[in-house]
Amino acid sequence: MSSEVAPPFVAGNLALDFINTLFGTGADQHECLEEDASVVEWLCQAGVLTEAVTPPPAGLLQRSRALREEMRRLVISAKDGRAADPDLVNEVLERGHPVERLEWEPEKAAFSKKEERRDLSAESLLQPVVQALVKLLTEENLPLVKECEACDCVLLFHDQTKSHRRRWCSMASCGNRAKALAYRAKRKAK
Numbered sequence: 001m002s003s004e005v006a007p008p009f010v011a012g013n014l015a016l017d018f019i020n021t022l023f024g025t026g027a028d029q030h031e032c033l034e035e036d037a038s039v040v041e042w043l044c045q046a047g048v049l050t051e052a053v054t055p056p057p058a059g060l061l062q063r064s065r066a067l068r069e070e071m072r073r074l075v076i077s078a079k080d081g082r083a084a085d086p087d088l089v090n091e092v093l094e095r096g097h098p099v100e101r102l103e104w105e106p107e108k109a110a111f112s113k114k115e116e117r118r119d120l121s122a123e124s125l126l127q128p129v130v131q132a133l134v135k136l137l138t139e140e141n142l143p144l145v146k147e148c149e150a151c152d153c154v155l156l157f158h159d160q161t162k163s164h165r166r167r168w169c170s171m172a173s174c175g176n177r178a179k180a181l182a183y184r185a186k187r188k189a190k
């Protein structure tokens with residue numbers, strides 16, 4: 001397993017991008033979440049955390065990896081119309097739920113509802129990722145959640161193209177590779 005790999009942000013969905021932090025197959029598998037701090041870094045890169053949390057909450061890495069595994073299982077089974085246990089997702093939903101407050105805003109001369117992160121626990125930090133998953137599983141068209149068609153690529157993405165014909169995690173890598181393979185196969189057949 002190699003380290004120091006930039007996480008791919010190709011899914012068009014926060015939850016799927018999180019699942020994609022472990023990608024590739026066999027000896028070519030890449031792990032983007034190597035330690036607690038890399039989870040914080042990923043959350044910052046994904047834009048759901050505005051400032052680094054130092055030190056990161058204890059157990060963040062372990063929690064993240066277990067959650068990621070469950071999330072992948074939930075997506076795959078939901079696509080197949082099969083049940084799967086959302087234990088960890090429900091735990092994060094419950095323990096990391098943001099706090100809602102009513103606040104007076106002098107500029108607007110009106111009350112407004114504010115949402116704030118409950119604390120700096122792993123569950124609070126992972127809350128946006130889990131919220132994105134819940135939305136994906138309950139509100140989106142699951143056949144449009146796809147796995148890249150390249151045989152050695154397990155990246156998931158949400159196909160938001162108009163034609164719904166997206167087949168690759170990215171055209172630059174898997175798409176072009178598949179095209180080149182098909183071209184070579186065709187030439188050989190001639």
Ligand SMILES: [Zn+2]
Pocket residue numbers: 148149150153154155168169170174
């Ligand atoms: Zn791919």
